[in-house]
Amino acid sequence: MDSNDPTPLNQRIRADIEHRIRSGEWPPGHRVPPERELMDLYGCSRMTVNRALTMLSENRLIVRRRKAGSFVRAPDPQIESVALQIPDIPLEVAQRGHAYRFELLSRRRRAARRRLAHEMELAGSDGRVLELRGVHLADGQPFALETRLLNPDTVPEAMTLDFSASAPGSWLLHSIPWTRARHRIGAVAADADQAGHLQVATGTACLALERQTWRGSECVTHVRQLFLGGRYELVASESPITEAGQDGV
Structure with a gap:
């Protein structure tokens, strides 16, 4: 490992x-070296090794x-076998014939x-992330929260851009090329805060889509x-995810 690399050791x-x-060097079922061996290999503390292993576990590796x-971990076939396209919500809303608008609710730099x-992986050199909360609107009605x-270190340009009216x-x-993405999909009931922004009753069923993207090894x-149930659908593509990585995040 490059000792001059400013990326956190974990x-x-x-x-x-x-x-x-x-790469296949460690196939499914391969036993990862014990923490003590990893500490010796990377010349670090048990806490650093544990944090790295926690990230790998969270990423289902x-x-x-x-x-x-x-x-x-062996790949989860029903999840790993399909590649979801990363949607451009403004374009999708426009293609449906609706007027699109983005409303920024809050913007802050905070500690990871x-x-x-995933937050620790996103943390900049100062241990903080940029958090943006907003609502996507179609014809003035909430489409997604x-x-x-x-x-901040991977996309420093975002620190000075005004996202008050653009998603x-x-x-x-x-603008930002990506090489890998992970999606997680589920159904949730909107809590009071979420329901307020979506202008629905608390407990309304929503589709929750979580996505994390990387550029090389950088998150x-x-x-x-x-998304409100019934207002959005997911489309899966059978093409390799590496082919999708020619665009952005």
Whole structure:
């Protein structure tokens, strides 16, 4: 490892182990070296190694078993076999014949929460992330509620851009190349705050889409979007995800 690389050591360890897994050097079922061996290998503390392993577990690349150790996880076929296109919401709304508008609810630099692996991976050199909350509107009505985190070091341009009326996702999609994305989809009931912004009753069913993207080993963004049930559909593509990485985040 490059000792001059400013990237936090735990992230470099995670990236190195992830490369071994994705290259096939460590196949599914392979036992990851014990923490003590990793400490010696990377010349770091147990806490640093543990944080890297936690990130890999959160990314569903390894399984950690108490007393047994950590093992490379087999791909989840029903999730890994399809590649979801990254949507450009303004374009999609316009193609449906509606007038699009983005409303920024809040913008702040805040400390990354240590208990959340994706936030620690997004943290800049000062340990903080840029958090943007906003609502996508179609004909003036809420279409989706979005909370997006950005890595200040990976996309420094975003720190000075005005997103008060333009969606950050569209800017990323057209400006920042990405090489890998992970999606997570689920159904949730809107809490009081979410329901208020979506102008629906508390408990209304929503489609929750979480997405995290990387450029090489650098994490670029994490976004969570809530769509009202019946107003949005997901389209899966069978083309390799690496082909999609020619555009943006």
